Amino acid sequence: MIDWSFGGGIFIAKYNYWISILLMLIGFYAMIAKGNLLKKVIGLNIFQTAIILFFVSLGDATLGSWGKGVTEPIVKGTLPWAAGGIVEHGVVYANPLPHVLMLTAIVVGAATTAVALALIIRMYEEYGTIEEEEIIEKERELGV
Amino acid sequence: MILSVVEQFPVLVIVVSLLSAFTILIAGWLNKKSCWVISFATILVQLVMAVFILHHVLTVGTIHYWLGGWSPPWGIEYVVDALNAYILVIVLSLALICVTYSKRSIAHELPQKIVSFYTLYQLLVTGLCGVTVTGDIFNMYVFIEIFSLSAYALIASRGKIALKASFTYLVLGSIGACFFLLGIGFLYSVTGSLNMHDLSLILPPLYENKVVQAAFVFFVVGLSIKMALFPLHTWLPDAHSFAPSEISAMLSGIIIEVSTYALIRVSFSVYTVAFIKLLPIFDFLCWVAAFGIIIGSVLAIAQYNLKRMLAYSSVSQMGYIMLAVGLSTSTHSALWGGLTPALMHILNHALMKGCLFLVAGAFIYKAELWNITDFQGLGRKMPYTCAAFMLAAISMIGVPPSVGFVSKVYIILACLESGKFIFVAVMLLSSLLNLVYFWRVIETMYMKRGEGEERSHSHSSSSKIDEIPLSMLIPVLTLAGLCIIMGVVWLTEIPLPILDQVNALFGLGRYAIP
Numbered sequence A: 001m002i003d004w005s006f007g008g009g010i011f012i013a014k015y016n017y018w019i020s021i022l023l024m025l026i027g028f029y030a031m032i033a034k035g036n037l038l039k040k041v042i043g044l045n046i047f048q049t050a051i052i053l054f055f056v057s058l059g060d061a062t063l064g065s066w067g068k069g070v071t072e073p074i075v076k077g078t079l080p081w082a083a084g085g086i087v088e089h090g091v092v093y094a095n096p097l098p099h100v101l102m103l104t105a106i107v108v109g110a111a112t113t114a115v116a117l118a119l120i121i122r123m124y125e126e127y128g129t130i131e132e133e134e135i136i137e138k139e140r141e142l143g144v
Numbered sequence B: 001m002i003l004s005v006v007e008q009f010p011v012l013v014i015v016v017s018l019l020s021a022f023t024i025l026i027a028g029w030l031n032k033k034s035c036w037v038i039s040f041a042t043i044l045v046q047l048v049m050a051v052f053i054l055h056h057v058l059t060v061g062t063i064h065y066w067l068g069g070w071s072p073p074w075g076i077e078y079v080v081d082a083l084n085a086y087i088l089v090i091v092l093s094l095a096l097i098c099v100t101y102s103k104r105s106i107a108h109e110l111p112q113k114i115v116s117f118y119t120l121y122q123l124l125v126t127g128l129c130g131v132t133v134t135g136d137i138f139n140m141y142v143f144i145e146i147f148s149l150s151a152y153a154l155i156a157s158r159g160k161i162a163l164k165a166s167f168t169y170l171v172l173g174s175i176g177a178c179f180f181l182l183g184i185g186f187l188y189s190v191t192g193s194l195n196m197h198d199l200s201l202i203l204p205p206l207y208e209n210k211v212v213q214a215a216f217v218f219f220v221v222g223l224s225i226k227m228a229l230f231p232l233h234t235w236l237p238d239a240h241s242f243a244p245s246e247i248s249a250m251l252s253g254i255i256i257e258v259s260t261y262a263l264i265r266v267s268f269s270v271y272t273v274a275f276i277k278l279l280p281i282f283d284f285l286c287w288v289a290a291f292g293i294i295i296g297s298v299l300a301i302a303q304y305n306l307k308r309m310l311a312y313s314s315v316s317q318m319g320y321i322m323l324a325v326g327l328s329t330s331t332h333s334a335l336w337g338g339l340t341p342a343l344m345h346i347l348n349h350a351l352m353k354g355c356l357f358l359v360a361g362a363f364i365y366k367a368e369l370w371n372i373t374d375f376q377g378l379g380r381k382m383p384y385t386c387a388a389f390m391l392a393a394i395s396m397i398g399v400p401p402s403v404g405f406v407s408k409v410y411i412i413l414a415c416l417e418s419g420k421f422i423f424v425a426v427m428l429l430s431s432l433l434n435l436v437y438f439w440r441v442i443e444t445m446y447m448k449r450g451e452g453e454e455r456s457h458s459h460s461s462s463s464k465i466d467e468i469p470l471s472m473l474i475p476v477l478t479l480a481g482l483c484i485i486m487g488v489v490w491l492t493e494i495p496l497p498i499l500d501q502v503n504a505l506f507g508l509g510r511y512a513i514p
Helices: A015-033 A037-059 A096-127 A132-142 B005-030 B033-059 B082-109 B111-133 B137-156 B161-191 B196-202 B210-226 B236-242 B245-270 B273-278 B281-301 B306-330 B340-367 B383-397 B403-417 B421-446 B470-492 B496-506
Strands: B063-066 B077-080
Touching: A015 A037, A015 B161, A037 A096, A037 A132, A037 B161, A096 A132, A096 B137, A096 B161, A132 B161, B005 B033, B005 B063, B005 B077, B005 B111, B033 B063, B033 B082, B033 B111, B033 B496, B077 B082, B077 B111, B077 B196, B082 B111, B082 B245, B082 B340, B082 B470, B082 B496, B111 B137, B111 B245, B137 B161, B137 B245, B161 B196, B161 B210, B161 B236, B196 B245, B210 B245, B210 B281, B236 B245, B236 B306, B245 B273, B245 B306, B245 B340, B273 B306, B281 B306, B281 B421, B306 B340, B306 B403, B306 B421, B340 B383, B340 B403, B340 B470, B340 B496, B383 B403, B383 B421, B383 B470, B403 B421, B403 B470
Parallel strands: none
Antiparallel strands: B063 B077
């Protein structure tokens, strides 16, 4: 289990989580504050990357983040690539599952970005700008 | 594990739909007209399967399907119980009605984009069914993204202003989905599991844990964006008003409802009633919903564009559903206790809003009429469409024996039982506000004369009947008829055992442990 208590060394020991939170806030800020649609998409990507970093950190067994007592490997028994050919109890293994989940999340992120970029291209063709304010102004001129 | 045929249906509902999406893409190259046929046939087959699933679930019991034969909690599992099966039937019924309607309307509105429209539509249906049948929380996230991405593209399909609406929805929707994913990450960090049933077994000793509580908040906020709960509804009015009408109907009738289903599933299947009673979050949701009901209705009155008015009305209707969900843990009656009013209103809202948006689409199809003030004399020009609108509108207002009346009665009874009288006032006030904004439309349609109409010649040439094609009229009239018929059926209490099973499943209503 992650030690969520606010103790000494938490900044250094869990630095990847702090970076993840920082990235999340940067992404969030970009999505809210930036008027340029492309920058909003970049903000969204940073936000998604932060979540990917968070999940990948969960799988890092050296931080003991994979739950207390869960030092068992997913597959028990003999594996050719494990040290000595035998997977042992009590040895800390990196958890592959969050990493695999993030493969899916990366695909979803790529698809979202693709749709967003396609929309931006179409908007640029339509309005000649990708600044949110200018698009809203032109919409008003069209009388909606 | 040997499964009967019906027990294979949960996965087939998705596989058939997904394969059909790509078949449409290929078939569209050869013949554009085949797209609609394939889409219609697929959704019909899916609906038949869904009905069989519902029957099986009610008579035999919950269906478990292990994907690839991997046993849970390691493999992905599809679990269909009374709640899923009920929602699945609603999703596919409205999808079928909208696809029937779309044949002529898409050929008219988006003649260049027929192939991509039906491909995306089928992907949308796939995503919605996926969210509904899955028993794995990460799988649910993936399906949420599948239906959201299809919805973004479908909203944008009209071009111009719809692009901006779609982009706003995309940014907000992605934030919502990311919050959901973050919630999954938090739960995974403490439990190491993603299977909903497995999570519900591991979580109870950890309910006091801050991580578990934070995860719940992330789920609620993320899904509230997706379902356009009041302060997070800002994407909804634009998206609903600029999308093609059948997509507006799907958005309002199904997409935001499926997100609500996801929240119900997470609240009661992953977490349990015991956890919800631990935190005051459902009380908070009740208040948010009450504000949503009032503010949504007030904003609806301020609109002159019909679809925009209906969109704000959806915000207020989502408030109804969330209010009912919020009250579900504090009611114990056999009739209106637990989730019954919420699930009832999910179906009823799908019928009413589906009908209203399709009628709004009919006006656009026939004469590019967007604004309520232009509807003068339509009651005589399009008598059947306007009659359908009126039936759905009186349902929204809550005239007996329509569906809207039944939902309102059940929600008010639930408010009374839990002793929250302020919400009774909110419900009554909102009915009044509904009356204000729907009556305005009905009055314009029936009472005011059209521009070309003379006073003395009410049967003159200008008031000739000019109806929409039959393939559009039948879906509209079906939904309008169902608004009344389902109201009567609810009053006879025949379908209530389905909802009672849901309460039994989650330990709500009369099954609650005091």
